Structure formats: structure tokens, C-alpha cells
Amino acid sequence: MAQAEPLNIVFALFPGVTHLDFTGPHQILCRLPGAKVTVACLDGGEIEADGLIFAHLPRLADVGACDVLIVPGGFGTTQAMAEPAFLAEIRRLAAGARYVCSVCTGSLVLGAAGLLKGRRAACHWAWRDQLSLFGAIPDPERVVRDGHVFTGGGVTAGIDFALTIAAEIAGEAVAQSIQLGVEYAPAPPFNAGRPETAPAEVLERVQRMYGKGMDERLAAAEKAGALL
């Protein structure tokens, strides 16, 4: 691979991103042979996420064409869906990419950018229905492929997504080697990771927590969808 062109992978961050949405896939994909991974944001500089500060990020406008574009999610997707300059960069990078991807509510950003019309896509369970505002078809699977568009479900689904796209790009043996390297044989101590399996009071608690953000995001998604 030393002589080959690098495989350019770009993560497009925004304020209010959930960091595990991209750090999970980043840790997988930075181990792909020949990969050059760039983590960028609209204005460059720093992005704070739940107290971690990611620094020295280039501006998205300074990032050239890429092979793989990945948009993570997070509470900030509500604002990202309403940021024309950010959506324009997403559209530009997506236009030249072999694979257009998202994790968690990053698919709402892809939708707001007009990139999911008629396509099946995954999303965090709590916000998945909003995909239909962009002409997308919400899919409850953890990792969804529709043509060159790969989308993952909520937060931790990014690891499953990343291993899936790693196999697509470099073959199963490479993806499995990375999986073994990060000892990805998950053993959750509880079976509460999906609304269908979580105890009722746990589901209610989480839905109550999302309450206000849910209304705001729905309004933002409706507005963005109306512009398409």
C-alpha cells in the first residue's frame, strides 16, 4: 500500500457533537492500511464535546476531495441542520466521495443536506422518524447500506458501522484484524441498549430527558426538509 494513493477519510464535526460517534469509528478506521484520516470542522480550530477539547482541526473548506465522508451526530445536529455553510461543505465533500456515511443523528445532517432522498438510512432510535422529513426511509437496523450511503444507529453503532465499511474497503480479513486488535467482543452488563429491550421506566426516563430537545429538533428538521 506504500506506493498507492492514500485513502482519504474525513470526519466532519460541529459544535455539540457526541464524541464517541466519531472517536469509535476513528479508532477503527485509522488502522486501515493506507488511510489518511482528517477530522475537520466548519471554522477549524477547536471543538468541545462533553468536556473533551479536540484541537488543531482544519477548516472543512480547506479539506480537498475525500473517499469516505463521515458525519457524526449529537445534540448539536439541531443547529448543524440549520447551518447553510456547514451543509454546503457536506454536499461538496459528498459529491466526490466513494462512500457517504453517518453515525447516530448524523443522518439527519445528511438528510438536511439533501443526500438521503429515497434512501434507507439508520439513525439514533429516538430521532429516527425525523428522517422521513428529508425523503429518506427510516431503517431500524444498526448499520444500513443503500448504495454508497452507509449509516449507523445511535452512538456506539459507529463501531459496528466502521467495521462494516472497513470490510467493504479493505476486505474481511483486515476488518477482522482491527476487530481483534480492539478486542471487540462486546459484553454489555445489561440488555437496555434498545427501546424494545430496556425496562419501561428506563425508556420513560430517557424520553423525558429528550423532551425539549425533541421539539426543537423536530422544528429544525421540518424547516430543513421544507428547503429541499
Add this chain to the structure above:
Amino acid sequence: MAQAEPLNIVFALFPGVTHLDFTGPHQILCRLPGAKVTVACLDGGEIEADGLIFAHLPRLADVGACDVLIVPGGFGTTQAMAEPAFLAEIRRLAAGARYVCSVCTGSLVLGAAGLLKGRRAACHWAWRDQLSLFGAIPDPERVVRDGHVFTGGGVTAGIDFALTIAAEIAGEAVAQSIQLGVEYAPAPPFNAGRPETAPAEVLERVQRMYGKGMDERLAAAEKAGALL
């Protein structure tokens, strides 16, 4: 919880850390009610990890007593085990902590600091045997508890570890709410996450990759173990 003392959680980073070892648990534990999470390193400032730059980190010496100390792993543990100033800070923080924890090869650092004598501990599968050089008992479980010491296996085991300690601290319902929020219902596309389940050629490929680092780390662990 608003009136209570915060729950102080400290992640102790070092150069060459594997970022998912701490970003996974960080994303879980920053959602614990009342938690104040600090990510620090010996000299403060910035730590680069596989191309991500974590900035504005305080110096470990400036971090007061904590309730939960977590040491992640990574290729840099070889150097961290041989850094007396770093090990001294780990010992100081551990002495006052309710819970002393590690993810991946972070348990080798705990061992080198003299904190695992006679204790069962987890570690990344490839390096687990080296725990015995510190008087620890290597345990192949994904998350191991021995008294107030909680250790996780390789990289992604940090998420299972974090949900386990979250339940210990705040109860199962809180841990399950966080699990649902990050949609942790893992579905690995392959069953190659453990040496016992990975295809033989995948295991050989990964072991070959570790080759040189294995010798260097073994030498470092023997030297650190002899000082205990």
C-alpha cells in the same frame, strides 16, 4: 444531586494512549448525575492519539483527590510503565480513590505502580500474561472486579467497564438509561474480537504486528516489576 459534592472522575492520559480506551468510558461516565470528569496528563497541555489532539489538559499534579481513577492503555504504556513521575501521580490519586480502574493495557500501568499485588485484573488479551510480573492474577474476563479495583479488557471493553462502574456508583437504572442513550446494543459484523474466535490467519497477522512491541514491553514490564 444538585446539592451533593460532585463525583470526581479522573482519566490519566500519557503519550501513545489509545484514545478509544478513554473516549468510550468518558462518553458513558460524563452522563452520570453529579459527575465531574477530568482528563489530565503528566505535563498538561496536549496529548496526540492516532491523529486526534486532546487539548487544554491539566497537569496530573494539579488534580486533587478523586473518587474514581481510570488509566487507559495503548502502545505508550511501555513508556508509561518506566516513567517514575507518572507512576507517582497514579499512586497518589489511587491512594485517595474509592475506585481504582483501568482499561486495556492500563492495568500494566496500575501494576507497575504497585497497585495490583495479589489482585485479579483484566488486560488486552495480547499483553495479559505480563500482569503476573506485578504480582497480579491475569483474568480473561472482559470486566474484572477485585475489591475496589475495576479493570477492563482491550480497548472496546472500556464501554462494558464503564457501564459496570456506572451501575456500581449510581445504580442499575441510571446505567441502563445511559446505555439506552448511547444505543449500546452491539452487533459486530464479525466474530473476530477474541483470539479464541478469530480466524487463525487473522490472529497470526495481529500477533506478527505486535511482535517488536511485545519484546520491548515485556522488557519494560520485567524492569518495572523488579522495582516493586
